[in-house]
Amino acid sequence: MAWWSDSTTQNKQSRPSQPLYVPQFRSNNNNNIHQQQPPYNNNNRTHFPSSDDSPHLTFNRSTPRPRGRGGYGFGPPRHQQQQPRNYDPSYRNNRSPFETNAEPVNNENGSNGVIANFEAYDSIPVEATGENVPPPVNVFAETELHDDLKNNIERCKYVKPTPVQRHAIPIAVAGRDLMACAQTGSGKTAAFCFPIISGIMKERLTSQFSDMPRGGGSDVAFPTALILSPTRELSCQIHAEATKFAYQTGVKIAVCYGGAPVGQQLRILERGVDILVATPGRLVDLIERERISLKKIKYLALDEADRMLDMGFEHQIRNIVQQMNMPPPGDRQTLLFSATFPDNIQKLASDFLSNYVFLAVGRVGSSTELIVQKVESVQDTEKRNRLVDLLRHNVVNGKLALTLVFVETKKGADALENWLCRSGFPAIAIHGDKVQMERERALRSFKRGMTPIMVATDVASRGLDIPHVAHVINFDLPRDIDDYVHRIGRTGRAGQTGLATAFFSSKNMPIAKSLVGLLQEAKQEVPSWLVQCSESSPPSGRSSFGSQRSPWRGNYGGRDFRTANEPGMVENYNNYNSSYNNYGDNGFHNVPEQVENYNNNGTYSNGDHAANTYTDTSIDIQNSNNNCSFDSTNTGFAGGYNCTDAGLLEGSDGQNGPCGYASVVPTGWD
Numbered sequence: 001m002a003w004w005s006d007s008t009t010q011n012k013q014s015r016p017s018q019p020l021y022v023p024q025f026r027s028n029n030n031n032n033i034h035q036q037q038p039p040y041n042n043n044n045r046t047h048f049p050s051s052d053d054s055p056h057l058t059f060n061r062s063t064p065r066p067r068g069r070g071g072y073g074f075g076p077p078r079h080q081q082q083q084p085r086n087y088d089p090s091y092r093n094n095r096s097p098f099e100t101n102a103e104p105v106n107n108e109n110g111s112n113g114v115i116a117n118f119e120a121y122d123s124i125p126v127e128a129t130g131e132n133v134p135p136p137v138n139v140f141a142e143t144e145l146h147d148d149l150k151n152n153i154e155r156c157k158y159v160k161p162t163p164v165q166r167h168a169i170p171i172a173v174a175g176r177d178l179m180a181c182a183q184t185g186s187g188k189t190a191a192f193c194f195p196i197i198s199g200i201m202k203e204r205l206t207s208q209f210s211d212m213p214r215g216g217g218s219d220v221a222f223p224t225a226l227i228l229s230p231t232r233e234l235s236c237q238i239h240a241e242a243t244k245f246a247y248q249t250g251v252k253i254a255v256c257y258g259g260a261p262v263g264q265q266l267r268i269l270e271r272g273v274d275i276l277v278a279t280p281g282r283l284v285d286l287i288e289r290e291r292i293s294l295k296k297i298k299y300l301a302l303d304e305a306d307r308m309l310d311m312g313f314e315h316q317i318r319n320i321v322q323q324m325n326m327p328p329p330g331d332r333q334t335l336l337f338s339a340t341f342p343d344n345i346q347k348l349a350s351d352f353l354s355n356y357v358f359l360a361v362g363r364v365g366s367s368t369e370l371i372v373q374k375v376e377s378v379q380d381t382e383k384r385n386r387l388v389d390l391l392r393h394n395v396v397n398g399k400l401a402l403t404l405v406f407v408e409t410k411k412g413a414d415a416l417e418n419w420l421c422r423s424g425f426p427a428i429a430i431h432g433d434k435v436q437m438e439r440e441r442a443l444r445s446f447k448r449g450m451t452p453i454m455v456a457t458d459v460a461s462r463g464l465d466i467p468h469v470a471h472v473i474n475f476d477l478p479r480d481i482d483d484y485v486h487r488i489g490r491t492g493r494a495g496q497t498g499l500a501t502a503f504f505s506s507k508n509m510p511i512a513k514s515l516v517g518l519l520q521e522a523k524q525e526v527p528s529w530l531v532q533c534s535e536s537s538p539p540s541g542r543s544s545f546g547s548q549r550s551p552w553r554g555n556y557g558g559r560d561f562r563t564a565n566e567p568g569m570v571e572n573y574n575n576y577n578s579s580y581n582n583y584g585d586n587g588f589h590n591v592p593e594q595v596e597n598y599n600n601n602g603t604y605s606n607g608d609h610a611a612n613t614y615t616d617t618s619i620d621i622q623n624s625n626n627n628c629s630f631d632s633t634n635t636g637f638a639g640g641y642n643c644t645d646a647g648l649l650e651g652s653d654g655q656n657g658p659c660g661y662a663s664v665v666p667t668g669w670d
């Protein structure tokens with residue numbers, strides 16, 4: 001028997017009650033999917049085993065195997081698969097990442113067939129550190145992007161920039177290097193694509209060879225911009241997005257990735273390329289064949305930058321960026337993006353940057369509160385049964401909602417796919433041992449809803465933007481909390497809600513502490529048994545939440561490693577938090593010795609320590625503005641500087657309502 005999650009939860013009081021979860025694309029249905037009786041329907045495209053069915057006995061002999069290697073497919077033979085039975089028109093715009101959209105039209109709903117709800121991110125705290133940070137914009141019209149690109153953005157139904165776009169676009173357009181961290185599904189792709197496309201367009205206006213893409217007609221391609229990403233599927237997706245944004249601008253975009261015939265990629269490169277999207281392996285191959293030169297690179301973007309600089313890729317990336325003729329930092333502009341950025345990787349990454357801005361939208365490495373996260377204690381032998389339970393309840397209007405199941409190994413992915421199919425569940429696996437065509441087919445089939453369960457290894461954990469993924473199940477939890485953040489980020493995208501369930505078994509003890517921290521941060525219920533596990537578990541390895549010293553920062557500490565790690569001077573810190581609830585402190589918990597030009601424009605309610613709260617050290621605070629307002633629900637320190645042993649307080653403007661510079665807790669704010 002599995003021992004399910006304890007109903008006693010920690011953190012209950014502080015946590016606002018989560019709305020009942022309903023997949024957005026079925027949002028006319030008001031029932032919690034976990035409380036529904038699955039409305040089985042004989043006309044469904046599949047028969048799901050009812051709760052009385054034994055999953056082991058329901059092998060559906062009419063389900064043919066697909067051609068090719070790897071597990072069982074679902075549904076009719078391929079020639080009958082032009083359109084799934086019970087075809088759902090909401091899938092009609094879901095293109096494969098391998099189909100490039102010639103026209104910059106998403107659809108009437110904006111992002112990728114989903115009604116984007118970026119208002120959901122409006123209250124997210126934003127911090128930008130670095131010298132002279134360009135201010136954010138509110139609308140695309142305010143940006144200095146090329147007008148033709150702005151027209152395309154409008155055609156894509158991107159009505160309003162997301163928070164990361166509001167901040168990152170002006171920084172990048174101003175030519176600054178950038179290390180940006182923002183939650184999954186929050187629009188980072190456009191945040192680096194727009195400035196690059198616009199920069200190339202503007203350069204064309206002043207260049208002698210106005211319409212010539214780099215390297216056109218020659219054997220060697222000289223791209224102006226290089227966008228690197230860790231997986232083939234993600235590279236294809238970025239290529240498709242960028243192509244859409246650059247519609248009729250004359251900016252040529254190409255993609256190179258392994259596992260696909262090189263000949264075709266070479267033929268495209270021969271026509272010239274401005275922006276090359278690539279995976280590292282194939283890029284190195286093409287550089288070594290002297291078919292690509294990086295000599296003229298002006299823009300370098302790393303998507304999933306922390307992954308790219310992690311052990312697996314670091315050597316290759318250093319080789320590409322430092323040994324293959326690419327102009328050095330300062331002569332090129334470098335943009336690094338991810339949802340997670342552990343301190344050690346930030347340090348590595350700073351080698352590639354020059355005088356950069358660090359931008360954090362939301363807490364570094366945090367998950368969005370839009371994803372309802374559940375952790376269940378499930379022993380390994382019980383996982384399959386519990387998975388079947390969840391899948392049975394994951395049915396809306398007689399159809400399985402898109403469900404992504406993460407497992408640890410490739411072998412495990414094949415085995416689970418196989419078992420699910422034999423049990424009557426339409427599943428397909430994706431992992432690194434499949435040939436590229438199979439990977440593409442799996443993803444396409446999943447995206448179109450033909451195989452609504454995809455069993456995946458971490459090859460599908462980062463970056464993939466698959467509309468309507470309703471449920472992510474961590475059948476095997478990853479070892480690294482950052483991988484967990486990326487995995488669950490395949491749901492709850494573009495401001496939509498999502499559901500993530502994790503099976504926690506005894507071998508997951510090392511991740512317990514970070515998991516508890518993450519759940520608390522995202523205001524999720526934390527089972528009390530998990531808290532107990534976290535108290536007795538050893539610290540896990542690295543994570544974006546803190547260095548090895550402190551696996552879970554737990555105190556909302558600093559994020560830019562330049563300012564947060566070592567006591568020292570904090571300069572030019574801009575705190576754009578529009579509203580912090582509960583914890584409004586500024587993030588310097590490793591108390592700096594001096595703070596200069598600190599601008600704090602937050603609005604705090606119900607806060608604990610609302611603003612600059614340095615409690616136990618002597619510090620100098622100069623020229624800092626604190627324009628916070630506090631409402632009467634604030635029970636913590638009201639703001640200002642609560643320096644019990646303050647050093648210099650000079651030129652600072654303490655417009656803090658009742659408090660000003662408080663070295664004692666003001667009356668009424670205790």
Ligand SMILES: Nc1ncnc2c1ncn2[C@@H]1O[C@H](COP(=O)(O)OP(=O)(O)OP(=O)(O)O)[C@@H](O)[C@H]1O
Pocket residue numbers: 110111112116157158159160161162165182183184185186187188189190338339462463464465489493494
């Ligand atoms: N301003 C916008 N308006 C409407 N939709 C947008 C906007 N910006 C991005 N989107 C859509 O939001 C979705 C998520 O964007 P994107 O894939 O860039 O997220 P991401 O932050 O890169 O996520 P991940 O961390 O998982 O890589 C996409 O479908 C994209 O088209």
